[in-house]
Amino acid sequence: MISTGDLVTRKSYSNDIIFRVQSTGGPLIKLMGEHIRLEADAELRDLQKVTGAEYHRIKEKVDEQESYSYRLFRQDYRLLREKRESEAGNGYSSSNESNYFQIPPRILHVDGDPLFLKKCIALYEQLGLQVHGQYLHEKEMPSQIMSLIEKVHPEIVVLTGHDSYSKAKGSMRDLESYRHSKYFVEAVRTIRQKYPHFDQMVVFAGACQSHFESIIRAGANFASSPQRVNIHAIDPVYVAARVAYTSVTSHINVWEVIRNTISGESGLGGVETRGLLRIGIPYSKESYDDL
Template sequence: MKLGDLVVRKSYGGDVLFRIAALLQNTAVLRGTDYRLLADAPVKDLAQVENPDELRGPRTARVQASESMKRMQEERMHAREDKGDPGAAATGGTGKPYFELPGKVLHLDGDANYLRKSMAVYGQLRMPAEGIHCHESQMADAVADLLPKVRPDIVVITGHDGVFKNRSNYELLTSYKNSSNFIQAVRNARRYDKSRDSLIVVAGACQSHFEALMSAGANFASSPARIMIHALDPVYVAVRAAFTPFRETIDLPDVISNTISGMRGVGGVESLGKYRIGLPNIKPTLIVPTLAAADFG
């Protein structure tokens, strides 16, 4: 076994695919490839995986991710059809007279692979977004530094998390691997902008301390039932926030139930959307900044 190897845990029946992030004597630190789970396991409990598509669990996760992406694209297409042509009277009823301004996203991710996948989704949906890869322990500082520079409408604070073995008291932050880091990052976001309608905060990962994240000021967070969440769940929430009209509240039951993890994995509070249209129509390059991703630190 070496760093970067794809593995599953034999004692869990190979349900989740991991990548080895660190080796500490006879123990491996593992980061989920499809789920935002941070775990550790004895090296002897690991089985190396050559072809992930042969495993039922990882294959199912990839199918779910594909379906989630398809759903986001279909929602955008239907929204455009339902909108019709606002302002058509001013332009003689020809063509598409308006341009779109979806909310801008600042996405901080503790996993470089997840960040690339997330940025690809934003790009396909023509959303302005900046992505930052940084360790979960750096996120509080990164948020404080980047928010005044990027000035986003939505900030996603995510990466990997998990509950330590043999710790069943979910109320204690010491039971979680990275929840305290996410919470401090949310608090820094709220020091920058205290309004949940001005800045939408999406925070957490697998098994994160949902109640503490919400108390710190998040609009949406994981994980109410302390379950695993899919890598794209925070992205899906951010997309829905970015494309919900600014006069409307984000449809909570709808957006949460349509994440891959559902209501056991994601929760939130009523929040206004960030989407606007404008007149006259102009070139998209003038209003949608180029996607950018970088490492913090």
């Protein structure tokens, strides 16, 4: 018996991905990826419950991938900081002690999956970034994104959740062949009507197998998925973090952004973008927290 909340795999796909059952009403079972941002439907007979041992085996592998990406980001963060201090010279240092403070941008992360949202918020906090998280179904994003932006006043907006491409619906070039890509496109287009400058507000949008080209043309700085592959739940966080910790005086090499992600260049891409970290002097321990 398959019930809502159960962990399952699909026999027709060689049990390659673990899904969580979202609903069981109707002829097809609605599924959400447990570790990746993929939404799918399947017949009951195609599903196989995941055993505890199998889940923990896959979870260990996922945890290793996440830890590796986190270590890569921390290494890059240290290099970015050393570069800022070197370029600043004596202006930002005194007696080998930091004499400056830094202000990362505010981030709005809108997610179509409440469990993934919780996980992403924890990672933002671990990285020392200020974030406002909001759960919204992908269909609601175009109509509600501007009210959230006006409330939060972010400099980085992340729009993500679940998506998928269906060959049965049409060509890979056709936006209607995708479950939620059109909503990401509409939401990005809505943002760009008010904030057309790519360096004034940096936007990431997309999920697994999303229509990368349409999202980029709509005005996103970064998007998924160039090769229509699945992306990991936390990949959008690393994209936002790289922008947040790059100085406003520097442009970001797109490859340097995506190399720390689990999905890599097959799953993520973007356009040249300026960083959003601002440096100030002098630093006073009584007045500022070194972010």
